[in-house]
Amino acid sequence: MLTTRAMTAADVPACVAILNHIIALGGSTAYDHPYSEDFFASEYLDEAPVANVAVADGRIVGFQAAFDYGEGLYSIGSFTDRENPVKGAGRALFNKTLADCRVRGGVAILARITSDNAGGLAFYSRIGFVDDHVVPDDHTRPDGTRVDRIVKRYAL
Template structure:
């Protein structure tokens, strides 16, 4: 059964902070290392001024994951920055791809040219997910230190939304 995809609502912030904080606490995949309050998550990634769009996947009243698309100072105008998070503790098969289809549609409506994804180099699942969605390696930011000093590369992948040859 496919999840229902809908725009994030302000009242989703608490459940999504819990979902993301579980991922942060487990470690090893997200670059985030500090837990989010619902208010900070909402401002930065759900509904704040730097957010182009954010969608949630829902099934039987439970939020299974979310995908946010926003701006980043290191990216030129016209390129959105994406992040995808799915609930731990169960198979979330199809959630990321369903979210991505909706995010792509909205990104094109907004006139974006491309989408950037920055993934930790040791996040095998994340790298595979974005490759399956059609993202291509674009840049490596080498040896970004974690809070404990461990260096981890960041892989930037790019998904082109419009033909840039014209």
């Protein structure tokens, strides 16, 4: 059974393992360097006002955070287990994060996705995000390739 809940400090090792595996695969996140548990906790537990995990059969299978951009805007980041994926984890996380952002008085959620992340672009479109704007050459990959950032918006 798939459930969602707020992220806790005990979830950090599993979340870091998911994130670092995605980073190692390359091309589907703007993060290019592995996270330490301490750095992850400082960003996702201390900085993000909304941070949730998806749990299936007692195992963390994904996480999502929404960072406060001010004026009711939240920027979302979503990561699900690529080694042992669980169908529906991304959608379940978004439903929880959406509710949390609404409770906080949010007006919109932004997803800032690199243009070479076809899976991420498709996911956010599928759950109702619409194209907002493009930031040209916003990210440089380790090999020097410059990629645009596509900003999608979900109105609350």
